[in-house]
Amino acid sequence: MHIQSLTLRNWGPYYGTQTIELRDTVYAVQAEHTDDPDRSNWIGKSWFLGAIRFLLTGVKPDSCSTEDAWISRGEKSGGVSGIFSDGSEVSRTRKLGNSTQLELRVNGKGIAKQDQAQTELDELLGMDHDDLMATCFVEQRQIARLVLADPAERTKIVNGWLELEPLQRAEDWLKGELSKLLAEDRALAAQVVSIDPGALKAAVARVDAITSKVTEIQNERSDLADQAIEMADWRRSAEFAERFKLFKQHGLATRKEVDALAPVEIEPLKLAREQASQVRSAARDREYQLRELVGDQWDGVCPKTCETCPVQDQVRTIGVSMQIELTEAESVLDDADSKYQDLDRSLTDAYRVAAERTKKLALLDHYRKEATQLLGAVDTIEEMGLPPDDTEMRERARILENLFTEAAREQVLALVERKSLEDGQKASREATKARKTLERTIRLHQEAIAVVGRQGAQKEVAEQVLGDVQNGANRLLQNAGIDLTVEVSWARDGKGLATHCEACGSSYPKTLSQKICGICGATRGPKLIEKLMIIPSDRSGAADDIAGLSFQLAASSWLRSKRSAAWAVACIDEPFGQLDRANSRALSAHLHSMIRSSFAFEQGFLVAHDAAVMEALPSRVQIVGSVNGSTLRVIG
Ligand SMILES: Nc1ncnc2c1ncn2[C@@H]1O[C@H](COP(=O)(O)OP(=O)(O)O)[C@@H](O)[C@H]1O
Ligand SMILES: [Mg+2]
Numbered sequence: 001m002h003i004q005s006l007t008l009r010n011w012g013p014y015y016g017t018q019t020i021e022l023r024d025t026v027y028a029v030q031a032e033h034t035d036d037p038d039r040s041n042w043i044g045k046s047w048f049l050g051a052i053r054f055l056l057t058g059v060k061p062d063s064c065s066t067e068d069a070w071i072s073r074g075e076k077s078g079g080v081s082g083i084f085s086d087g088s089e090v091s092r093t094r095k096l097g098n099s100t101q102l103e104l105r106v107n108g109k110g111i112a113k114q115d116q117a118q119t120e121l122d123e124l125l126g127m128d129h130d131d132l133m134a135t136c137f138v139e140q141r142q143i144a145r146l147v148l149a150d151p152a153e154r155t156k157i158v159n160g161w162l163e164l165e166p167l168q169r170a171e172d173w174l175k176g177e178l179s180k181l182l183a184e185d186r187a188l189a190a191q192v193v194s195i196d197p198g199a200l201k202a203a204v205a206r207v208d209a210i211t212s213k214v215t216e217i218q219n220e221r222s223d224l225a226d227q228a229i230e231m232a233d234w235r236r237s238a239e240f241a242e243r244f245k246l247f248k249q250h251g252l253a254t255r256k257e258v259d260a261l262a263p264v265e266i267e268p269l270k271l272a273r274e275q276a277s278q279v280r281s282a283a284r285d286r287e288y289q290l291r292e293l294v295g296d297q298w299d300g301v302c303p304k305t306c307e308t309c310p311v312q313d314q315v316r317t318i319g320v321s322m323q324i325e326l327t328e329a330e331s332v333l334d335d336a337d338s339k340y341q342d343l344d345r346s347l348t349d350a351y352r353v354a355a356e357r358t359k360k361l362a363l364l365d366h367y368r369k370e371a372t373q374l375l376g377a378v379d380t381i382e383e384m385g386l387p388p389d390d391t392e393m394r395e396r397a398r399i400l401e402n403l404f405t406e407a408a409r410e411q412v413l414a415l416v417e418r419k420s421l422e423d424g425q426k427a428s429r430e431a432t433k434a435r436k437t438l439e440r441t442i443r444l445h446q447e448a449i450a451v452v453g454r455q456g457a458q459k460e461v462a463e464q465v466l467g468d469v470q471n472g473a474n475r476l477l478q479n480a481g482i483d484l485t486v487e488v489s490w491a492r493d494g495k496g497l498a499t500h501c502e503a504c505g506s507s508y509p510k511t512l513s514q515k516i517c518g519i520c521g522a523t524r525g526p527k528l529i530e531k532l533m534i535i536p537s538d539r540s541g542a543a544d545d546i547a548g549l550s551f552q553l554a555a556s557s558w559l560r561s562k563r564s565a566a567w568a569v570a571c572i573d574e575p576f577g578q579l580d581r582a583n584s585r586a587l588s589a590h591l592h593s594m595i596r597s598s599f600a601f602e603q604g605f606l607v608a609h610d611a612a613v614m615e616a617l618p619s620r621v622q623i624v625g626s627v628n629g630s631t632l633r634v635i636g
Contacts, residue, residue, distance in 0.1 A: 001125070001566040002085050002603035003052070008632065009093075010071055010078030011051050012061070013044040015629035020621065022634065024085070026570075026592045026604035028617040034626040043625035045607045046140055048632070049571045052605070053137060055080045055090055056567075057129040058102060058118065068096050072629065085602070086566070088124060090117075126565025135556030138549060140573035140607070147548045151531035158532050158555075162462050170452045175505035178445040182504060182519050185438050191431035193424055200425065203418040210411045217404045224397050234387040240377030247374070251367040258360045264350035273343040280336035287333045290326035294319065446503045446520065454528060455502060462490040465558065466532070472554030476598060477546065480590040482583060485537045486547045496527045542579045546587065549575050557599035568602040570595055576610055588616040 007019040031043035050061040054070070064070050071078040071094060079093030087107040094100040104117035104124075112120050122128045127135070146154055298319065300312045309315060450456050470488040477484050497515075500507050503522035508514055515524050536547035553570070560568065576584040588610065595604040605621065606613065614620065619636040 002569050003082050004085050005083040006051065006055075007079075007081045008051055009080070010075040011054075011080055012047040012070055012072060013625070013630040014047065014051075014632065015072050015075070018632045020632050020634045022603065023619070024602040025619045026595050026601075026606060026617055027619045027621045027634075028614050029605050029607040029621045029623070030609075030614060031623040031625060031630075034624060039625075040609050044623050044630035046573055047630075048621065048623060049137070049139075049573055049605060049607065051080045052082075052569070052571055053132075055082050055092060056121070056125060056132060058092060058100065059129060067094070067100065070094075071096060086124075090121060125567040126560070126563045127567060131559065131563070131565075132567070135552065135559050136567065136570055136601075138552055138570075138572040138575065145548060146551055147534045147536065147544045151533060154534070155532045158462075158466075162465055164458050164461060167452050167458045167461065171449060171454070171458070172505075174445055174449045174452065178442065178449065178504045178520065179506060181438060181442050181445060185435060185442060188431040188435045188438065192428050192435070195421065195425045195428060200418070200421045203414065203421050207411070207414045207418050210407060210414050214404070214407045214411050217400060217407055221397075221400050221404060224393065224400060227393060228390075228397065231387060231390050231393070234380075234384065237377040237380040237384075238386050240374045241381040244371050244374040244378050247367045247371040251364060251371065254360050254364045254367065258357060258364060261353050261357045261360070263357065264353055266347070266350050266354065269343065269347045269350055273340065273347055276336065276340040276343050280333070280340045283329065283333040283336040287326070287329040290322060290329050294323050294326050442520070446522065449503055449505075453502060459490065462532075466490055469551065469554045469558050472557060472598070473547070473550035476550045476553060476590075476594050479594065479598070480586050482546060482586055483538075484543055484546055486551055487533075487535045487537070488551070489533045489535070490531075498525045498527050502528075542583060545575065545579065546583065549587075553594065553599045557601075561600070568600065570599075570601045570604040570606075572604065573607045574609070575606070576608060576613070581612070584610055585612045588613040592617055 002024050003022050005019060005021050007017060008014040009017040029045050029048055031040045031045050033039040033043060047061065053059060054061070060067060060070050077093065077095040079091060081089065081091035081093075083089050089103075089105040091103050092100055102114055102117045102121075104112045104121050106112075106120065106124060109120075125132070133139075298315070300309055301307065302309050452458065466488040470486060473486050473488075477486070497512050498508065501517040501520060501522055502525055504517060504520040506517060506519040508517070508524060516522070517524060534547060534551050536543045549572070556570070559565070576587065579587065588608070589612075591604075591606060591613070595601045595606075606617065608614070620634070622633040622635050624631050624633065
């Protein structure tokens with residue numbers, strides 16, 4: 001893609017609106033002044049190339065201190081617009097004090113403005129500002145820039161082209177992973193302990209010995225326990241036999257008591273007392289009647305008529321005889337009562353004796369029953385005799401109990417020791433196994449780092465690309481018949497030892513005595529300085545210019561083809577400032593074919609004062625300066 005039409009309006013020295021139509025060829029950009037045909041400086045050649053840069057990137061000429069400064073002095077607005085060979089149209093316009101307006105019209109896509117337009121424009125060109133400046137624009141007095149620049153700055157520019165970033169990201173990621181793996185490995189290594197096989201064997205033997213001791217004690221303990229149970233049974237039998245004797249004694253005594261209580265017939269006594277009671281009642285009635293009849297001292301007056309009784313004396317005689325009868329009746333009553341009382345007492349006694357007997361008999365029965373139950377124990381004791389003294393046995397049991405406690409404690413300790421040794425051995429074995437697996441993964445990561453790292457793929461990519469660029473540049477020089485070659489190199493060994501491990505990325509201590517990475521064990525290599533060197537075979541100012549130009553054109557060609565960038569316009573400002581005539585002639589004779597064929601630009605603009613250049617390039621952009629500013633014209 002190239003420029004078909006370019007319009008400048010109040011752009012620096014170009015007043016008014018000026019449009020030129022352009023072809024796909026290489027133009028010499030030349031200037032002359034109406035007042036002085038020999039003057040070609042300060043007329044607007046650089047401003048012309050600056051207009052193309054501004055159109056594509058929006059960046060104003062370096063000489064302008066403000067954005068407004070590019071508008072022609074005295075004018076209120078200006079702009080640059082262009083039509084590209086694919087039909088796209090771009091314009092940047094500005095009114096004093098306002099912001100610059102960008103518009104992009106791409107065929108079939110409509111109009112985009114400002115930031116969106118810039119994004120689409122970068123896509124359309126296939127390059128952004130930095131890429132364009134590094135490849136398609138060679139500014140005045142900047143030709144040797146790439147050769148003379150600080151290697152770090154040069155490396156930064158070229159790093160962008162090489163697209164090493166994905167590889168560097170992969171390398172960083174791998175290093176991060178590796179350091180995690182190494183940390184894991186260190187943790188595992190800490191688990192690997194050297195276990196003395198003798199120690200485990202001894203521990204096992206200790207467990208076996210103490211276990212059989214414990215079993216022995218336990219056996220004796222349970223024998224003793226059985227004996228103790230038998231002994232207790234025996235003693236209980238002895239106790240029961242003793243109790244039997246007691247019951248027997250009680251029984252005999254009670255039997256005697258029962259026998260002493262002669263049983264009394266209750267019924268005849270009850271009958272006799274009843275009869276005595278009736279006799280006493282009859283005696284009491286007779287005595288009462290007689291007492292009533294005898295009464296107190298009678299006064300001789302009839303109680304009915306209340307008159308003096310005519311038979312007073314007879315009555316008094318009868319009274320005397322009745323008194324005698326009463327005395328007799330009283331005596332009878334006394335006898336009857338005492339007989340009754342005797343019988344009643346006898347009956348009460350008989351009841352008491354009967355109750356006592358019943359009670360004693362029940363007690364006797366109880367003794368008998370109890371004693372019957374103890375008969376077995378009596379038999380046992382008769383058979384076995386009394387239990388022997390078991391003090392010794394109990395003492396043995398007490399000693400055994402202590403021995404058992406002691407042995408059980410010892411057994412637990414021995415078991416714990418054996419388990420800890422076994423666990424340690426198991427963990428150690430597992431850690432060793434895990435380390436083996438891990439070792440493979442670690443090696444894989446280290447190899448991968450070596451493959452994608454600075455010394456691997458990154459170096460290879462850089463060397464490959466830069467080799468291509470170097471060859472392109474040398475071809476240009478050879479074709480031009482210039483006796484100069486450039487050598488491009490990448491990542492040279494520096495002085496001293498590496499500060500970081502190439503394999504795992506961990507840092508080395510300041511001391512140079514450490515030759516092996518403490519983390520991953522890799523050998524400490526030399527300090528590598530990643531830098532791009534462009535070394536011309538001859539070091540004159542001219543050689544630097546030629547080397548720079550050839551490198552830049554070759555790099556541009558490579559980058560544009562890599563990016564499939566559509567933009568193919570080279571803008572080169574006064575490349576031959578320092579060249580002698582012979583070299584200038586040699587180079588310019590080949591510039592057209594070099595720009596067009598070798599480096600595949602469609603269009604080129606080459607600012608030059610030199611007549612040799614003008615002769616070599618038939619097409620021209622002619623700038624004529626006057627007091628009213630500069631005007632543009634295309635010739636050829
Ligand atoms: N804003 C401006 N308005 C008018 N003329 C300008 C403006 N800015 C720069 N110029 C003029 O442009 C000329 C410099 O143009 P330049 O392209 O650098 O010259 P050369 O042809 O040597 O490359 C000077 O004469 C300067 O006065
Ligand atoms: Mg200039």
